[in-house]
Amino acid sequence: MHLFKKILIVPVLVLICCCSCTDDRPYTIKDLDENMIDLKAYQENMGDELKAGRLQDAVWLLDGMDSVLHEVSRKFDEHRKLKEPFSYYYKDRLKKPIRLIRTGINDKDTTVAMKGYRLLVKNCNSCHIDLDINKTVKY
Numbered sequence: 001m002h003l004f005k006k007i008l009i010v011p012v013l014v015l016i017c018c019c020s021c022t023d024d025r026p027y028t029i030k031d032l033d034e035n036m037i038d039l040k041a042y043q044e045n046m047g048d049e050l051k052a053g054r055l056q057d058a059v060w061l062l063d064g065m066d067s068v069l070h071e072v073s074r075k076f077d078e079h080r081k082l083k084e085p086f087s088y089y090y091k092d093r094l095k096k097p098i099r100l101i102r103t104g105i106n107d108k109d110t111t112v113a114m115k116g117y118r119l120l121v122k123n124c125n126s127c128h129i130d131l132d133i134n135k136t137v138k139y
């Protein structure tokens with residue numbers, strides 16, 4: 001009986017351990033470059049909607065992009081290619097253009113939204129230039 005219990009305990013422990021390990025990782029961990037590719041997809045599609053004057057269709061793309069940026073800010077306090085935590089760059093360069101795009105969308109003002117979008121692209125690129133990243137974000 002004792003032996004039986006011992007034999008049983010091992011697979012139970014293994015099972016518990018495996019379950020809790022997979023539970024700890026509900027999302028796949030993406031590196032910075034993969035997050036950047038997601039950002040690019042949101043930014044380009046949002047740009048297409050804004051240029052076409054479809055402000056309402058740009059809302060979910062703006063929200064999607066902003067949530068990736070928050071995720072990146074939370075994850076990358078440091079990274080071999082960053083000189084400061086990502087949240088520093090977010091506040092310094094992306095917060096203002098994002099706010100401008102949002103204001104434009106809320107006020108149904110394409111001119112303001114486009115002004116924000118142009119600033120966004122410019123600031124994505126300024127960060128790449130400062131960090132020697134050979135990647136141009138297209139308008």
Ligand code: HEC
Pocket residue numbers: 032033034036037039040043081082086089090093094120123124125127128131133135137
């Ligand atoms: C912190 C400053 C910073 C800002 C702001 C920034 N990037 Fe990046 N970006 C990087 C770094 C660093 C890399 C290189 C990542 C790597 O190689 O691990 C990169 C790489 C990229 C790449 C290439 C990814 C690949 O592997 O092909 C794209 C695309 C990109 N960024 C898009 C954007 C877009 C779009 C924005 C604006 C919404 C933006 N980035 C804003 C720092 C920044």
